[in-house]
Amino acid sequence: MRTTSTAAVAAAIAALALAGCSGGSTPSEGQSDVPDGYVAIADDSIDSAGGSLQVQVDYDTAEAQGLDPAFAEVARSWSIMGLVYESLVTVGPGFEIQPELASEWEQPDATTYVFTLQPDATFSNGRAVTAADVVGSLQRLADSGSVWSGQLGPVASIEDTSGETQQVTVTLDSPYTPFLAALANTPAAILPMEELTAGTFDPVTDMLGTGAFTVAEHRQDESWTFEANPGWWDADALGIDTLELVIAGDEQTRLAGLRDGSTQLANFSNPDALQLLQSAPNVTAVSQTQSDFFYAMLNSVNPDSPFADPEVRQTVNALIDRQALVDVALAGAAEPTAVTPANLPDACAPDSVPSASAEVDADALAGVEASILIYNSDPALAAIAQLMQQQLEAAGAEIELESVDDGTFGERVYVSQPGDFDIALSWFAGYGDASIVTSWWNPDTAFFNVGFTQSHDDLSEAIVAAQQLEPGAERAEALQTVCDLADEYAEMLPLATRPQVVGFASDQLSPSILSDEGYGDFLRLVADFRTIGG
Amino acid sequence: MTGVAAGLAAAPGRLQALRTKDAVLTAALVVLALLVVASLAGRVVPGLNDGTTTVGGRFEAPSLAHPLGTDSLGRSLLARLLEGIGTTFLLSAVAVVCTAVIATALGILAAYLGGWVREVVMRIGDVLYAFPSILLALLVAAAFGAGITASLAAIVLITVPLMTRQVAAAAAQVARRDFVTSARISGVSAPVIMARHLLTNVSGTVVIQATYALSVAILVEGGLSFLGYGVQLPASSLGLLASEGNLYLLTAPWILISSGGAMVLAILAVTLVGDSLRDRLEPRQAVDLT
Numbered sequence: 001m002r003t004t005s006t007a008a009v010a011a012a013i014a015a016l017a018l019a020g021c022s023g024g025s026t027p028s029e030g031q032s033d034v035p036d037g038y039v040a041i042a043d044d045s046i047d048s049a050g051g052s053l054q055v056q057v058d059y060d061t062a063e064a065q066g067l068d069p070a071f072a073e074v075a076r077s078w079s080i081m082g083l084v085y086e087s088l089v090t091v092g093p094g095f096e097i098q099p100e101l102a103s104e105w106e107q108p109d110a111t112t113y114v115f116t117l118q119p120d121a122t123f124s125n126g127r128a129v130t131a132a133d134v135v136g137s138l139q140r141l142a143d144s145g146s147v148w149s150g151q152l153g154p155v156a157s158i159e160d161t162s163g164e165t166q167q168v169t170v171t172l173d174s175p176y177t178p179f180l181a182a183l184a185n186t187p188a189a190i191l192p193m194e195e196l197t198a199g200t201f202d203p204v205t206d207m208l209g210t211g212a213f214t215v216a217e218h219r220q221d222e223s224w225t226f227e228a229n230p231g232w233w234d235a236d237a238l239g240i241d242t243l244e245l246v247i248a249g250d251e252q253t254r255l256a257g258l259r260d261g262s263t264q265l266a267n268f269s270n271p272d273a274l275q276l277l278q279s280a281p282n283v284t285a286v287s288q289t290q291s292d293f294f295y296a297m298l299n300s301v302n303p304d305s306p307f308a309d310p311e312v313r314q315t316v317n318a319l320i321d322r323q324a325l326v327d328v329a330l331a332g333a334a335e336p337t338a339v340t341p342a343n344l345p346d347a348c349a350p351d352s353v354p355s356a357s358a359e360v361d362a363d364a365l366a367g368v369e370a371s372i373l374i375y376n377s378d379p380a381l382a383a384i385a386q387l388m389q390q391q392l393e394a395a396g397a398e399i400e401l402e403s404v405d406d407g408t409f410g411e412r413v414y415v416s417q418p419g420d421f422d423i424a425l426s427w428f429a430g431y432g433d434a435s436i437v438t439s440w441w442n443p444d445t446a447f448f449n450v451g452f453t454q455s456h457d458d459l460s461e462a463i464v465a466a467q468q469l470e471p472g473a474e475r476a477e478a479l480q481t482v483c484d485l486a487d488e489y490a491e492m493l494p495l496a497t498r499p500q501v502v503g504f505a506s507d508q509l510s511p512s513i514l515s516d517e518g519y520g521d522f523l524r525l526v527a528d529f530r531t532i533g534g
Numbered sequence: 535m536t537g538v539a540a541g542l543a544a545a546p547g548r549l550q551a552l553r554t555k556d557a558v559l560t561a562a563l564v565v566l567a568l569l570v571v572a573s574l575a576g577r578v579v580p581g582l583n584d585g586t587t588t589v590g591g592r593f594e595a596p597s598l599a600h601p602l603g604t605d606s607l608g609r610s611l612l613a614r615l616l617e618g619i620g621t622t623f624l625l626s627a628v629a630v631v632c633t634a635v636i637a638t639a640l641g642i643l644a645a646y647l648g649g650w651v652r653e654v655v656m657r658i659g660d661v662l663y664a665f666p667s668i669l670l671a672l673l674v675a676a677a678f679g680a681g682i683t684a685s686l687a688a689i690v691l692i693t694v695p696l697m698t699r700q701v702a703a704a705a706a707q708v709a710r711r712d713f714v715t716s717a718r719i720s721g722v723s724a725p726v727i728m729a730r731h732l733l734t735n736v737s738g739t740v741v742i743q744a745t746y747a748l749s750v751a752i753l754v755e756g757g758l759s760f761l762g763y764g765v766q767l768p769a770s771s772l773g774l775l776a777s778e779g780n781l782y783l784l785t786a787p788w789i790l791i792s793s794g795g796a797m798v799l800a801i802l803a804v805t806l807v808g809d810s811l812r813d814r815l816e817p818r819q820a821v822d823l824t
Contacts (some may be wrong), residue, residue, distance in 0.1 A: 047666055058755050229706060272606070274783070328588055328608055376680070376762065386607055386768045390587055403680070 001052045001097075027060040039286035040504070040513040042239065042528045044525050051531030052242035053509065055378020055523065056266040056427070058252045059377060059406070060221045060247045066204035069189040072147045073448070075292075075429050076521025078186035080245065080522055083226055084124075085209035086190030088115050088134065088168075089180055091524070095291070095344065095432035095516055097180045101129065101190055101210055104151025110155075110175040117166040120233040123192045124214045131160040134168045136193030148187035150445035151436060152458055153179050153467070181433035185519055206208060212527040221247050232527075241532040249377055255503075258283050264509040264531070265502065267522050270379045271333035273501040282507040287333060290438075291341035291518035292498040296320070296386060299452040299492045302418035306368045315365060315491035316423075317397050318358040320388060322350060326496045329383035333499040339438055339517070341430035346476040348483035350494070355487050366396030371423035373402045375409035381425050384495065388423075399423075419451035427498045430518045434479060435467045441486050453491040540772045559810035566780040569619055569796070576616025585613035586768050592679070593786040603788040605778060615792050617695045618770040619800070625682060625771070626751035629689035634744050637694050641701025646709050646724065655677040655704070659695035667692045667750070668757050675763035685764040689754050704739040705732045737814035747810030756797055772797045 034041050061080050065071035069081045088102040099105075102115040111369065121129040133498045142149055153176030161169040172179065182188065192208050195201035201208050207215045210233070213226035224245040228238050248254050251270050257263035259280045270276075277285035298307035298316060307313045322336035340347035350356065375380040382403065389399040402421075406413070412420040419449060428437055440446045442460040443453050462485055466478035486492070502522050504511050510532060513523040576582050582621070588608040589600070596603040602611035644655040663672065671688035678684040708714060709732060717727050758764030759773025760780070767774070772793050779790025 037601065242555060255781075272785070275785060276781070324588075382767050383607060386586070387588065389768060401766070401768055 007525070011308065015150055017518040019451055023229070026497060033095075037515055038512060039288060039515045040284070040511050041501075042512040042525075042530045043510040044530070046239075046510055046530040046532060050303070051240045052244070053240045053265070053526075053529060053531055054244045054246060054263045055250040055526075056246045056263045058247075058251075058254075058258050058267060058269065059249060060224075062221075062406075064076065065146075067207050068203040069186050069398075070141045070144050070148070071190075072187055073147050074230045078225060078429075078519055079521040079523050081189065082186045082206070082211070083213045083243070083523065083526065084207045084211045084215060085186060085191070086121075086211045087186065087188045087190065089184045090239065091181075091432045093514055094515070095518060096433070097184060100184075101134075106495055107179075111172040112256070112478050113170045113172075113179065115168045116163065117168070118222055118233045119165065121210050122231045122233070123195075123210055124229045124231060125192070125195070125208060126231060127192065127194070129166070129190065129210055130194075131162045132166050134158075134166075134190050135160050135396040136197070137191045138168075138170065138188065140193070141188060142239045146187065147323070148182070148185065150439055150441065150447075151178070151185075151412060152188070152470070153181040160533045171318075172319060172481040174193060175470075177470060178433040178436035181431055181436050186521075191264070214241060215413050216242075223247060224514070229366045234527070237528050240526075243526065251379060254493065258505060261505055261508070265504040265511060268503065269498070271331040271499040271501065273330075273503065274333070277501075277503045280503075282505055284506040285501055285503040286513060288456050288500045288513065288517045289343055289500060289515055290498050290500050291344050291432070291516070293337045293341055293430055294325075294380070294425065294427045294428055295493040296388070296493040296495060297413065297419075297421075297424045297426070297449070298491055298493065299419050299422055299424075300454055300489075301450075302420070302422075305422045306370050309420060310490065312486065314355065314358070315360055315395070316392060317355040317487065317493050318360045319364070319391055319497065320493065320497055321391055324391070325384055325387055329387045330380060330496055330499055334497040336496050337494050339441060339486045339494050340434040340479050340483060341437065343516070344358070344430065344434040344518075345431075346471055346479055347434045348476075348480045352480065353483050353487035354452055355490070360395065363396040365392055368392075368397040369399075371400040371402050373409065373412065373421040373424040375426075376403045376477060377406055378427075379496070385425055388425075414448050414451065417451045424452075429520050430497070432518050435463075435475070438463045438479070438482050438486075440465065442494060449492070454489075455488055456485070459489060555810055555813055557558065561757065562806035562810070564805040565799055569800055569803070570623065572616055573623055576613060576620055579760050580628050582613050582616055585609055585617040585770050589797030593782065595786075596788055602744075602792050603786060605786070605789060609659070611775075611792060614770045614775060615796060618772045618775050618793065619796055621765055621769060621771040622752055622755050622773070622797075623800070625685055625755055625765070626689065626748055629686050629751050630691050630693065630744050632686070633693040633697055633747050634740055636690065637697035638701050638736070638740050639798055640694075640698045642705045642736065643707030644702045646700070646728050646732060652702070655698065659698050662691060663695040663699075667754060671754050671758050672761070672763060675758060680763040681736065681766055682764075685755050685758050688758060689747075689751040692754055693773045694716060697743040697747055700739055700743050704736040708732050708735040712729055742808055742812045742815060745804055745811060749804040749808070752797065752801050752804070772800075 020148045024429055059076050061077040063072050063077055072078055072081055089097050090100040092098040092509045101118055101121055103118045105113055105115045107113050117129060135158050139438050142152055144154050154173035156173045159169050163169045165344050191203055192201055210281045212229055212232050214229050216227045217225040226243040228241045230352055251268055254266040255276060258266055274285045283399050298313045299305040300307055326334045335342050336350040337350040338350045338353055342350060372385045374385045385401050389401060392399050426442060430437055441449045442456050442463055462481045466475060466482050469475035469478055510530040512528040514524060536671060590604045590608045592606055592608050594604040595598055598608050601688035602615060603609055605614060640655050644652040670692055674688040674691060675684040678687055714731050742766050747789055756776060758775035759771045760777040765771035765774050777790060779793050783790050
């Protein structure tokens with residue numbers, strides 16, 4: 001009896017150990033005197049020369065074109081590549097466009113932009129940045145056929161107009177208001193075109209930029225090690241010497257890393273992370289207001305999908321209670337949105353679109369059988385999917401959930417033609433201008449969604465028309481037309497903005513973090529970070 | 535004192551020990567029955583049979599309306615727990631039945647045929663036995679993909695080697711006995727001997743090992759689901775609930791307490807039933823602590 005009794009006790013203890021691994025802690029420290037536009041601001045008085053920083057992030061770059069920023073399609077690629085590469089402009093507090101590699105720019109008319117380059121800018125190999133690098137990089141992007149090339153707008157010419165200073169002039173065929181917001185993203189990074197053309201630099205396998213850091217080591221899906229670039233044009237402002245990014249896909253791992261002090265900063269898509277980190281000692285958690293938003297793809301292209309029928313799509317669109325998604329699945333840390341991110345100027349009100357006031361029968365989806373496909377690395381998607389399942393089943397549908405890994409999700413949604421799914425959930429970056437993301441509702445521009453959405457001339461024309469207008473009432477009205485049309489076609493349904501929580505060890509790190517973000521780049525101001533105690 | 539006298543003197547103590555064992559067995563069976571009945575109630579009783587619908591706010595503390603509180607989506611934790619117990623028990627039971635069939639067949643074959651058949655069966659078992667159970671489960675999940683199929687396959691792979699070894703040992707003892715030799719000499723075919731004589735005589739061992747396998751199965755299901763490779767949302771299982779409870783331990787401790795408690799009770803009860811069965815079915819192998 002000794003053996004089995006011991007086994008029973010051991011099994012019971014193992015079950016308890018399995019069930020509980022977390023511990024309690026004391027209240028965290030908060031940060032005061034944070035200026036508008038920031039949720040954390042680095043203490044410049046801290047001298048952290050030689051400091052090293054470890055950050056845990058949710059996933060690694062995983063692009064078909066390797067490390068080439070022009071072809072980067074996902075947010076984490078943008079933020080990681082953005083440590084090495086710079087664009088002409090960047091985004092500051094309140095989505096304001098600010099200088100980066102261009103020290104200044106002017107817009108003499110609605111279709112012309114003249115950029116003056118930073119005089120001290122060099123690539124990390126020591127060669128000075130020239131206007132030819134900028135012209136070559138932007139022309140390469142425009143000609144690349146990459147996802148981001150369509151976001152540059154109707155570029156007519158990119159010319160080296162240098163005189164006493166290095167200068168580049170971009171001329172558009174027609175006005176395109178989100179041009180600067182599009183330039184602010186990493187795919188518009190400036191590459192060393194001289195080396196690229198000579199064949200001594202391959203952007204697919206190497207990274208050679210003008211930014212604050214250089215790559216020391218990269219182990220795919222494990223870690224990155226970056227070292228400070230001493231030749232960076234703003235090197236005096238750089239607060240850390242070594243930056244290690246550890247890829248930790250599991251949110252609980254990142255929570256544990258912050259709690260036990262083994263990592264200094266981590267990001268979370270679970271909105272509850274703010275609350276979960278509240279009681280951790282020496283940890284501060286902040287929430288960024290995102291223009292990024294979740295959306296549902298209804299497969300209108302696959303004839304086997306019930307959503308090939310536009311009436312079924314419209315019914316689903318009307319049935320989704322976005323406020324409930326926000327309140328329950330997203331812990332109230334988001335807001336419902338239409339196609340234009342709800343927190344950007346000129347955005348449509350989510351309750352202004354036709355589906356918001358449509359009346360639907362209680363059993364409107366009787367007989368509809370469908371599945372919701374999600375990827376398992378984002379816990380918020382699982383919560384949204386379960387709530388959507390409830391809402392649609394309440395109208396008579398039979399809905400199954402399928403949770404797959406990221407690779408399978410990409411294969412079934414974006415690669416298969418037509419897409420191999422009924423409903424799929426994901427999120428878009430919302431960027432810094434309300435009109436920029438609307439391009440993804442035109443599959444001729446986006447082309448990653450041709451497997452599940454159709455091209456609609458009226459919607460595509462409305463998108464172009466809105467993007468030509470200056471911010472203001474007229475553009476808001478034009479964007480409302482876009483929102484209404486997208487809502488009626490009901491192929492990609494905007495749901496709610498995507499919360500992002502950033503936690504940091506306040507006893508080891510003094511970071512600067514913007515309160516607003518739209519490119520998924522919570523490391524945007526990492527050059528300003530100060531480590532405490534080296 | 536003679537041996538007979540000593541035996542008579544010890545009789546009251548043994549009787550007392552037997553009564554104690556009966557009480558433990560009864561308690562364990564009651565707990566198991568309650569868990570099974572509760573899980574059945576969770577399938578059919580209105581109000582308890584809907585663990586997938588939001589019925590309240592997020593993380594509501596236990597109350598009259600929601601006796602075990604609510605989870606992160608405002609679902610009744612009681613309904614989720616009852617569904618979870620049912621899922622875990624059903625999955626584990628199916629897996630153990632599969633294990634029992636496979637292990638019994640392999641064990642009897644190995645014992646009766648001996649030679650290279652026994653060597654192959656035993657060595658494959660040794661290889662599987664060499665893997666830590668959760669590692670083996672993760673390998674299976676990687677091969678099949680996360681879900682119920684992976685959990686089922688993992689439990690079977692983990693429990694088959696030990697049960698096969700035990701059944702083979704018991705069957706080998708039976709195979710050496712006179713009545714089996716007589717049957718062989720009389721020309722009874724091998725399949726009939728294995729089915730009629732060996733299987734009948736190792737059934738006690740199979741039942742006992744099955745109870746131990748059941749407790750291992752509950753633990754493996756819990757481990758896999760806890761790590762995200764087992765039962766998938768929106769279904770519920772004890773491991774899945776424990777995983778959510780672990781994340782929200784400080785916010786909503788009732789999730790972890792209820793799911794972890796149910797898992798502990800289930801494993802403890804199953805193991806104690808196995809103990810008692812062993813004392814009754816294989817008394818010569820039992821070691822009496824009293």
